[in-house]
Amino acid sequence: MSSLLSDAPTPTAPAPLEAGNQIAIARQAIVGENRAVLGYELFDRSTSPAAHTADSDAALLFNALSFADTEALVGNKLVFINCTHASLKAGHLELIHPGKVVLEVPPAPDHAPGAIEELAAVLASLRKEGFRLAFNHTVLTRGYASWRPLAAYVKLDRAALAPEKIEPFVAFARTGTDAQLIAEKVETAEQHRMLSDCGIRLFQGYWLDKPAVVKVQTIRPPQATILQLFNLVRSRADTALLEELLKRDPTLAFNLLRFINASGLGLNCEITSFRHAVMILGHQKLSHWARLLLTTSRSGGAPPVAGRTAVVRGRLMELLAAELLAPEECDNAFVVGAFSLVDAMLGVPLAKALQTVALPQPVVDALLQRTGVYAPLLELTEACESGNEEVFARVANALHLSNRQVNMAHLQALAWAEAMGG
Structure with missing residues (x-):
């Protein structure tokens, strides 16, 4: 026998990966009566909180739904994700199964009436698609009347509200919205009891659950490969060309199949070929996926x-x-x-x-x-x-x-x- 590949390296055992290939996602429970878990708010611990942008929102969703063991991370509970206004308008939300995700929306910049109304149209569209929306207590103040009917949850920040203001906010929320109230930053049993006496039934805070960090190893295709995929998709390239690129880089193909199978995507279907994977997503979703992958990738690097x-x-x-x-x-x-x-x-x-x-x-x-x-x-x-x-x-x-x-x-x-x- 004359083997042409006998000198080729044959890595067969798992090896430690670079630290840059590790992501860290923290989760904190939102609980109701008897501490039954409604859902988990997710936080990206791989980057600085100061780096919160539309791309960082996208990266958190992408990492949580692609690389992490989603069932172990959140199971069948809701996922609460903090969003920027830019990320609410980004196409990557088309990749997410809306029934599992609650989008936490910050107030409009400077509470400007024009910005509030412009965002109201975006939020109404997301609500129509099936996403649930969560706002902080600002939505109960003057100027946000167009947002209030869209609220599935309103978060009351215990640390930011004077105790005497909580009860009036709760009373107004009950008459002015159909939203469920969540008290956040609950740090003591006394605070929990006081908020419960005000009629609040959902809670989040250190007294109930400290954020737990899940670290996950990833494999990232080189940026050049991702860019090639992105350009092929944007040019509406034939499926055969896309399949060829996936065949060239198993890390790219594995990431795509894992994303398709992620519980957040809502597909969970058996993939019979790389061509099938391309056809399942279609060009538009594949373009969004390539952009998300590019957002979370690092420059340079060669295939392992x-x-x-x-x-x-x-x-x-x-x-x-x-x-x-x-x-x-x-x-x-x-x-x-x-x-x-x-x-x-x-x-x-x-x-x-x-x-x-x-x-x-x-x-x-x-x-x-x-x-x-x-x-x-x-x-x-x-x-x-x-x-x-x-x-x-x-x-x-x-x-x-x-x-x-x-x-x-x-x-x-x-x-x-x-x-x-x-």
Whole structure:
């Protein structure tokens, strides 16, 4: 056996990732009677609070719904997200399942009547789409009459309101809105009791729940790749070109499949190919997703060695599958090869990584159990990389593939990956 890939690096074990590939998201519960959790407010702990912009809002939503284990982070509870006015107008909200998200909206700049009315139209549109809106107690003051009917929640800042003002605010909220009231910054049992006596039933604060930080490792495609995707989408490129780019960079493809499977997106569908993933989102949502990915990426950087190896694996398995299986099976063979090193790229066990994407069962079986129709192709590919002649001969013979067939497929896979820049 003459292996063309025997000198290629074969990262097989999860390795520590750079600190820049780690995100930190804090959550704090909003609770009701008997401390039953209504939802969690999320905070980005990866950046300075002073850097709160439309892009930072987008990054927090993107990270929470793409990279974090959303079920562990918020389960089936509501997600409360602080927004800037700019982020409310941004297209990235089209990617979010509105039934899970409450948008916390700050007051208009200087409480200017023109700004209030302009934002009222934006907020009404979001409410119509199914988003719930939360405002602070300012919405109960003069000038915000157009916002009040849109409120699902009104937050009363205990620290900012004099105790004698809380009861009048509560009384006015009950008559002037249909919103539920949330008392925030509740820090003692006495404060909780006083607010409860005023008729408030939802609470947030250190006495009830201190923010818990969840740290998550990520894999980020190079900015150049993301920019290429963004430009292809904006130019309405053919689906085949987009699929080709996803095949070139497994980190890009894995991020897209994980995002599609995120509970916040509301899709949760099995993806049968990268082409299918592109078609599921469509050009407009794919453009928003690429922009969000670009927002959270870092400049520079080259694909990891594992990423290049995975590209060659995917193409080699696709070519070998074409010799043995039906044409519709070849896409799955590519996915098996491309995602077989996700554990090395992501720094977590493969089983945990695959929980965040929805793949056909035969693909999962090949990756985790080493069973099914794609398993021998993966074993043969790995034997080529490691130079294990015994395994190569056994699997190639079982598949009725000659040395020449496999080596030609190697050459084609290497040439294809080189041409793709992998």
